[in-house]
Amino acid sequence: MDTIHACFKDKIGEVLLPGDVFSFRLPESGDGSIKTDKIICGPGLRRNGEEVQVCKSGILRHKQPNMYWIDSQQRRYVPAKGESVIGIVTAKSGDIFKVDVGGSEQASLSYLAFEGATKRNRPNVQVGDLVYGQFTIANKDMEPELVCIDSCGRANGMGVFGADGLLFKLSLGLVRRLLAPQSEIVKDLEKIFPFELVVGMNGRVWVKAKTVQQTLIVTSLLESCENMTSQQRQTLFKRVAEGSL
Amino acid sequence: NSHMYVCERLCSTEDCIPGTGTYLRHGYIFASLTGYVLRKNEGEELPVISVVRETETQLLPDVGAIVTCKVTSINPRFAKVHILYVGSTPLKDRFRGTIRKEDVRATEKDKVETYKSFRPGDIVLAKVISLGDVQSNYLLTTAENELGVVVAHSEAGAQMVPISWCEMQCPRTHAKEFRKVARVQPEYLQA
Numbered sequence: 001m002d003t004i005h006a007c008f009k010d011k012i013g014e015v016l017l018p019g020d021v022f023s024f025r026l027p028e029s030g031d032g033s034i035k036t037d038k039i040i041c042g043p044g045l046r047r048n049g050e051e052v053q054v055c056k057s058g059i060l061r062h063k064q065p066n067m068y069w070i071d072s073q074q075r076r077y078v079p080a081k082g083e084s085v086i087g088i089v090t091a092k093s094g095d096i097f098k099v100d101v102g103g104s105e106q107a108s109l110s111y112l113a114f115e116g117a118t119k120r121n122r123p124n125v126q127v128g129d130l131v132y133g134q135f136t137i138a139n140k141d142m143e144p145e146l147v148c149i150d151s152c153g154r155a156n157g158m159g160v161f162g163a164d165g166l167l168f169k170l171s172l173g174l175v176r177r178l179l180a181p182q183s184e185i186v187k188d189l190e191k192i193f194p195f196e197l198v199v200g201m202n203g204r205v206w207v208k209a210k211t212v213q214q215t216l217i218v219t220s221l222l223e224s225c226e227n228m229t230s231q232q233r234q235t236l237f238k239r240v241a242e243g244s245l
Numbered sequence: 246n247s248h249m250y251v252c253e254r255l256c257s258t259e260d261c262i263p264g265t266g267t268y269l270r271h272g273y274i275f276a277s278l279t280g281y282v283l284r285k286n287e288g289e290e291l292p293v294i295s296v297v298r299e300t301e302t303q304l305l306p307d308v309g310a311i312v313t314c315k316v317t318s319i320n321p322r323f324a325k326v327h328i329l330y331v332g333s334t335p336l337k338d339r340f341r342g343t344i345r346k347e348d349v350r351a352t353e354k355d356k357v358e359t360y361k362s363f364r365p366g367d368i369v370l371a372k373v374i375s376l377g378d379v380q381s382n383y384l385l386t387t388a389e390n391e392l393g394v395v396v397a398h399s400e401a402g403a404q405m406v407p408i409s410w411c412e413m414q415c416p417r418t419h420a421k422e423f424r425k426v427a428r429v430q431p432e433y434l435q436a
Binding site for chain 1: 318319320360365401417418419420
């Protein structure tokens, strides 16, 4: 029924606050045929009986045909299953490594969760190393668990990395924009000079370029992309590209 | 039944036979516990005098008893619970119990995920399989159809309704959550 989508349509692209409510009063039609549509509530929206409540502040977004969610800005990361993150190894205790992922608890990483690792062939991981892994268990009741292999047993780009380079922190919204399939920011950055980039969904980014100066330039460009429109960003990148040549 | 203090003299050996909580000294019976005095005629010549802490004896969970417990914390390998009731009698102290991952279900034991069977705060019906050592807790199992989660609250805070042996639904948000649900016999369900 159009009533459901109409309630949301006015507010798409507007800033909503927690506590805002969408209530649907289906019109009482004489013939008794009420067509109900299905809508999918994404992050930030919650159903409460006959209404939909907003539980995070942000902008309401819509994706065809019927998905709605709240796009919110956040810097604190909450571990979720299936997300790939950059972690820092803080301790080795018995068979597991304790890894700091920026959440409320440290995650545990078993030493067998690397490609080609067996009980005799232990992986070469030291305290202070950077690891890129995925969460297998991540909920509010248990300690999160990381693995550096996928379900087939292959590394697939995960594992220990980062002999040089620089690790810094960005907001979660910007990281999601960087990881989008056709990210403009990454495309524009590639034109300036080549560099290696690892992006973790916990807001951590690792960069390595040919010289230290180039690494620092990429770092400060990424940090400044947070609050710029695409126009401002492109002019800035053009100025940097001309200046460095 | 009067209240006794420790080392209080109860009576002489000629009047009663000493029972639990008492000791003999110099021909007199003394109390060794603080509690209530019980005099029982057990068919011998003299009554047996004993001192007990409480008038009712504590019911302890025994192997094979069905207990009602509340989940306190979960772990990928086991769930820790507090035992609240043994059968239908409430316990005065909370005993601690453990439900291991292998004891949650009877079939497909290696595919069990603790997070999809129990959550902290759930009320669970379980059976005692072992009393454990000095250090460890009671070992419990839910590997039967009638055992498992009976009362659970959803993430929104409402009490959930069971829809199958492995799912429960929240009436407010209509979100489904996984639990190992107990099949309660119809005569125990109240309308």
